[in-house]
Amino acid sequence: MSPDLSRITAIAFDLDGTLVDSAPDIGHAVNTALAAAGLQGFDLTIVRTWIGDGPDALIARALSAQGVSPDDAALRQRLRQGFDAATLAAPLDHGAVYPGIAELLRSLHGHLPLAVVTNKPTHLALAVVAAAGLLPYLSHVQGADTLAQRKPAPLTLQSTAARFGVESTAMLMVGDAPPDMLAAQAAGCAAALAGWGYGAHAVSAGLNPWRVDTPQQLGSSLLAARRLIRPSTTVSID
Numbered sequence: 001m002s003p004d005l006s007r008i009t010a011i012a013f014d015l016d017g018t019l020v021d022s023a024p025d026i027g028h029a030v031n032t033a034l035a036a037a038g039l040q041g042f043d044l045t046i047v048r049t050w051i052g053d054g055p056d057a058l059i060a061r062a063l064s065a066q067g068v069s070p071d072d073a074a075l076r077q078r079l080r081q082g083f084d085a086a087t088l089a090a091p092l093d094h095g096a097v098y099p100g101i102a103e104l105l106r107s108l109h110g111h112l113p114l115a116v117v118t119n120k121p122t123h124l125a126l127a128v129v130a131a132a133g134l135l136p137y138l139s140h141v142q143g144a145d146t147l148a149q150r151k152p153a154p155l156t157l158q159s160t161a162a163r164f165g166v167e168s169t170a171m172l173m174v175g176d177a178p179p180d181m182l183a184a185q186a187a188g189c190a191a192a193l194a195g196w197g198y199g200a201h202a203v204s205a206g207l208n209p210w211r212v213d214t215p216q217q218l219g220s221s222l223l224a225a226r227r228l229i230r231p232s233t234t235v236s237i238d
Contacts, residue, residue, distance in 0.1 A: 002210045003172070003190035005225030010164045011108065012142075012157055012189070014175035015118035015125055016051055017197035019101050020132050023048045024094035025087065030055075030062055033082030037075065040066045051198055052177040054119035054144055055083050087124050091131035098196055100215035105137035107219050111226060113164045115140040117156045119179065139164070152182030157189055174218065176200055181207045192218060 016022045031041035050061045059079045060070035122143030144150040161168040173184035176197020184191035193209040212218045
């Protein structure tokens with residue numbers, strides 16, 4: 001069920017699986033790092049299931065999946081450096097912005113402050129957002145630069161709300177996976193589950209988020225709630 005969207009005064013978007021289909025880029029980055037260390041790479045279908053908790057968790061899963069202990073801190077650091085370098089060299093060369101996302105952000109820009117709140121470290125998130133051409137629509141990009149910040153912890157949502165000068169209860173979190181919905185619940189934010197992303201199927205029914213099927217549905221509902229369009233009118237998204 002949709003929350004009271006008339007009370008929403010800011011929006012935080014997850015990045016991977018919500019704004020951009022970046023799984024091919026993440027797969028390329030982790031496989032590049034693994035190959036440089038003489039380790040096995042993985043098919044995109046497998047990597048896609050590991051996305052959502054940030055690169056350190058992704059690397060740990062890739063090591064465990066080939067029987068290598070993720071407790072080797074030096075190896076993990078080397079892989080992370082390789083992952084970061086590969087990401088910065090090609091932030092979105094293999095993936096793409098989801099259809100309708102640029103139009104959604106453009107329609108909301110100027111009416112509500114918009115942010116990216118992601119488990120990707122901030123410097124990597126900025127590179128991806130810039131490569132996607134979405135940076136002009138965003139007031140803030142907040143990554144998880146420490147373990148404590150990683151969703152489902154509420155810290156990045158709370159700090160983003162504070163940056164915008166709004167209460168967390170007046171911010172909408174739009175994401176595609178359980179960490180997004182759990183972080184929203186912990187922060188007191190309303191939540192919208194992006195059905196086009198990677199992890200909507202894994203979200204517990206008990207969380208009961210507002211499920212949106214398309215960016216067009218999300219944009220139309222938000223603009224109608226702010227009386228910027230009539231409820232029967234849809235936003236044109238090609």
